[in-house]
Amino acid sequence: MRVYRSQQLIRPDLQAHIFSQNLLGNVRKLKGLCPAKTKFCAVVKANAYGHGISEIVNILKQDGVDMFAVATFYEALHVATMTQQQSIFILEPVNSSQSVEEIQVCAQKGFHCVLASADSLKFVRDILQNTPHALKVHLNIETGMGRSGIEPESARPLLEQIADCPNLKLAGIYTHFATADEEDLSYANEQHERFEAFLKQDKLRGKGILIHAANSAVTIKIPQAHYDMVRCGISMYGYYSRQMKNPPVQLTPVMKLTAPITHLKTIPAGQSVSYGQSFTTQRDTLAAIVPLGYADGYRRCFSNTAMMKVGHHAAPVIGRVCMDQVILDVTGIPDIQLGRIVTVLDNHHGSVCSAYALADLADTICYEILTSIHTHVNRIIH
Numbered sequence: 389m390r391v392y393r394s395q396q397l398i399r400p401d402l403q404a405h406i407f408s409q410n411l412l413g414n415v416r417k418l419k420g421l422c423p424a425k426t427k428f429c430a431v432v433k434a435n436a437y438g439h440g441i442s443e444i445v446n447i448l449k450q451d452g453v454d455m456f457a458v459a460t461f462y463e464a465l466h467v468a469t470m471t472q473q474q475s476i477f478i479l480e481p482v483n484s485s486q487s488v489e490e491i492q493v494c495a496q497k498g499f500h501c502v503l504a505s506a507d508s509l510k511f512v513r514d515i516l517q518n519t520p521h522a523l524k525v526h527l528n529i530e531t532g533m534g535r536s537g538i539e540p541e542s543a544r545p546l547l548e549q550i551a552d553c554p555n556l557k558l559a560g561i562y563t564h565f566a567t568a569d570e571e572d573l574s575y576a577n578e579q580h581e582r583f584e585a586f587l588k589q590d591k592l593r594g595k596g597i598l599i600h601a602a603n604s605a606v607t608i609k610i611p612q613a614h615y616d617m618v619r620c621g622i623s624m625y626g627y628y629s630r631q632m633k634n635p636p637v638q639l640t641p642v643m644k645l646t647a648p649i650t651h652l653k654t655i656p657a658g659q660s661v662s663y664g665q666s667f668t669t670q671r672d673t674l675a676a677i678v679p680l681g682y683a684d685g686y687r688r689c690f691s692n693t694a695m696m697k698v699g700h701h702a703a704p705v706i707g708r709v710c711m712d713q714v715i716l717d718v719t720g721i722p723d724i725q726l727g728r729i730v731t732v733l734d735n736h737h738g739s740v741c742s743a744y745a746l747a748d749l750a751d752t753i754c755y756e757i758l759t760s761i762h763t764h765v766n767r768i769i770h
């Protein structure tokens with residue numbers, strides 16, 4: 389199979405500091421919410437939520453993680469080069485747009501795959517028949533997420549077909565909750581009941597099949613849905629799916645993004661700043677340029693609204709965020725000089741530039757802020 393590798397550009401001036409102890413501490417705390425036998429699946433798709441998939445897998449493979457979940461076959465191949473100890477679970481269902489070779493590699497490497505339809509079952513069965521390999525499959529039961537799950541009635545015949553096929557091994561049955569991050573858990577509870585009903589009717593528990601349902605929010609808020617394994621993404625990286633008033637565990641953000649001041653200039657009062665003249669200085673202003681912008685994942689909607697931190701001081705973004713430059717007002721902040729390091733994304737929840745604060749400004753969720761951080765940002769492990 390051809391996997392094309394281009395040489396990756398890294399920007400050493402843009403640094404994403406990854407604090408391993410925070411990551412491992414968050415995993416410990418999340419596991420502490422579950423019974424000791426519950427397995428922990430670390431979700432590392434989307435470049436480990438923007439933290440760097442290689443870096444995060446390398447830290448986690450040492451300590452207490454049973455499985456890594458990725459979105460795609462290609463991410464699975466990448467993770468497989470780093471660890472043999474943990475299983476790898478591919479969340480995108482197998483489908484007939486994949487090549488024969490991909491399915492064969494999934495079976496050979498023991499990747500856990502999702503089956504989402506009778507057609508895809510036939511597709512993989514035909515590929516694997518007369519081979520010595522069995523593909524590990526998980527059935528995703530539709531309980532209300534409305535994405536790629538199979539309706540319980542359609543899942544039953546698939547269970548029979550899997551049992552009859554020597555090239556398929558039923559490794560798991562799972563569901564995914566749509567609203568567990570919300571304060572009102574009534575829909576999540578309904579989903580849970582539907583999943584329970586399916587498991588009970590088909591007497592699927594206790595047969596060595598992994599039953600799982602919990603993302604981060606469910607892990608934290610619905611202990612009765614932990615089952616055999618939890619699948620945590622966002623909370624492993626230090627965030628609640630949405631901010632919680634009295635969380636049962638204190639999570640610590642894992643990543644802090646910094647960049648240097650590369651240009652300083654005094655802009656006289658009354659002059660407009662950056663594209664579109666969206667900001668005019670009200671006083672003589674010491675302006676600092678930081679060399680990142682929307683091409684690096686620092687959103688254009690942060691123009692005139694977001695803050696960065698210089699030491700303990702908050703410095704407002706003035707004017708439009710450019711493709712690869714941001715202008716800060718650093719007037720009156722002590723010890724401003726070229727090369728001084730500025731915090732762009734902080735690793736404290738209460739900070740003016742926390743992922744939550746930036747998500748609020750962008751009218752989005754912290755997931756999007758984190759996953760937007762470009763792969764060329766240099767990840768530094770502490």
Ligand SMILES: Cc1ncc(COP(=O)(O)O)c(C=O)c1O
Pocket residue numbers: 431479564602603604605619620621622623629
């Ligand atoms: C099926 C599945 N399980 C678990 C997760 C992890 O979710 P979270 O980051 O909210 O923990 C995801 C993320 O999108 C997912 O798609």
